[in-house]
Amino acid sequence: MTYAIIETGGKQIRVEPGRFYDIELLAIEPDEKVTIDSVLLVQHEGEVTIGQPIVTGATVEGTVMRHFRGRKVLVYKMKPKKKTRKKRGHRQEITRLMIDSITLNGAVFAAQGAVEEEIPVADETPAEEFETAVE
Numbered sequence: 001m002t003y004a005i006i007e008t009g010g011k012q013i014r015v016e017p018g019r020f021y022d023i024e025l026l027a028i029e030p031d032e033k034v035t036i037d038s039v040l041l042v043q044h045e046g047e048v049t050i051g052q053p054i055v056t057g058a059t060v061e062g063t064v065m066r067h068f069r070g071r072k073v074l075v076y077k078m079k080p081k082k083k084t085r086k087k088r089g090h091r092q093e094i095t096r097l098m099i100d101s102i103t104l105n106g107a108v109f110a111a112q113g114a115v116e117e118e119i120p121v122a123d124e125t126p127a128e129e130f131e132t133a134v135e
């Protein structure tokens with residue numbers, strides 16, 4: 001399994017190719033590509049590369065799927081016995097990012113197309129043969 005730890009929006013996120021993640025708002029239009037250079041760690045088939053603080057030559061490429069607003073968070077402040085109350089709400093702006101590939105020194109460790117696995121197909125016997133076999 002290949003993954004990387006990136007830093008975006010002041011947070012560190014563990015990302016894998018072929019999955020989407022909700023991160024802080026990026027000023028990029030939907031369906032556009034984005035390259036993240038602040039990669040802190042890359043792991044590929046047991047081989048771990050740790051940066052100090054970032055891994056040189058490592059990038060994570062992704063596609064912006066859409067922008068939306070997160071759930072509402074209520075902030076309620078109250079001072080007892082003083083009749084002082086404040087109620088405010090906040091909704092964070094979020095970008096949904098699909099991770100396409102992880103690259104280290106020009107070598108693409110994982111791409112979305114390379115993650116495909118073969119699914120075994122069940123024995124395809126026609127229904128008529130199955131009915132005669134049961135009888």
